[in-house]
Ligand SMILES: NC(=O)N[C@@H](CC(=O)O)C(=O)O
Ligand SMILES: [Zn+2]
């Protein structure tokens with residue numbers, strides 16, 4: 001494959017041609033020659049960016065295929081410009097043993113055109129206090145361990161999990177939430193919980209458990225990754241822990257960066273997710289945390305649900321929103337087009353940093369690197385339209401927004417994983 005007239009963005013910015021052979025970039029330069037049978041892609045007028053990396057998606061297979069499958073989830077990610085994603089284990093059966101994990105890893109590979117990595121469960125069944133076999137599951141392909149969807153309630157369980165993960169040099173990827181403090185809430189405490197008469201979620205339900213975890217991470221030396229950080233206090237705790245040398249990385253979602261609870265227009269479950277949209281001061285602290293490196297990366301927490309699961313109001317609907325097909329355009333528009341941040345910064349947060357944090361062979365365009373890259377139209381505005389999505393989930397608060405940064409072509413491992421249909 002030869003990509004001609006590529007305006008490459010990111011750390012290795014240049015303009016020219018990219019030659020791809022056997023899944024890798026083999027030459028960069030001007031007027032490169034391609035063999036007669038090569039696929040030629042003209043990138044004139046588009047930006048070429050490193051394939052995006054999303055370390056937090058829910059593909060729902062096996063167990064909940066009505067919400068998403070590996071195939072539809074991976075197609076949605078490719079449509080969003082992602083070439084590598086990491087899938088969460090809140091599935092049925094839960095990948096908490098070698099046999100189920102191996103089946104899942106094989107299916108991630110066979111059903112997806114992009115790279116799909118897998119987190120396995122920290123504890124058996126995701127809810128128990130019984131640790132899974134980290135050495136065996138790492139050998140079977142687990143990138144790390146997570147009970148995403150539910151926090152580890154017992155400190156001793158988390159402590160021993162961290163010791164076990166550290167011993168096999170694997171990360172603990174934490175959904176941080178104290179169930180007692182969450183107290184059955186469905187929306188952040190504050191004006192909207194009052195206006196809609198809904199039970200509130202206190203922000204300390206995240207930060208109290210995070211403080212515990214950072215203490216345990218420091219004691220065990222594990223790589224601790226904080227999922228979907230959502231409060232000002234959490235940002236401060238991570239900033240302090242990093243200053244002390246704790247091996248902690250952290251992600252923030254597009255929705256927590258772009259929305260706070262004041263933006264919730266009505267008792268509409270497309271704004272319901274875990275953790276909830278917090279206060280404006282929290283949102284501003286997340287942006288500041290990203291800017292100063294306290295938060296390392298952006299991850300979507302793509303959480304597809306059926307229309308039935310998202311029907312009704314905040315009380316009855318499932319937690320979670322989709323994110324794969326809107327993340328880049330939303331953030332490019334709000335952060336880069338607005339002049340607040342550079343495209344380089346956004347690409348660090350959406351590609352280079354997550355790849356580096358999890359040791360993934362991704363995140364840069366260079367000779368010898370995997371040919372994972374995305375062509376985007378940065379200049380033509382378009383409207384977010386769920387009818388164009390590959391995900392089975394249409395649960396998003398961003399439908400109808402006007403944005404820039406449309407993904408035109410996604411190439412993963414030298415193969416086309418998504419291509420915008422030409423008129
Ligand atoms: N984010 C959510 O609200 N829901 C996620 C679980 C999770 O990420 O905690 C899901 O699996 O639906
Ligand atoms: Zn979670």
Ligand SMILES: [Zn+2]
Nearest residue numbers: 088148149301
């Ligand atoms: Zn999640």
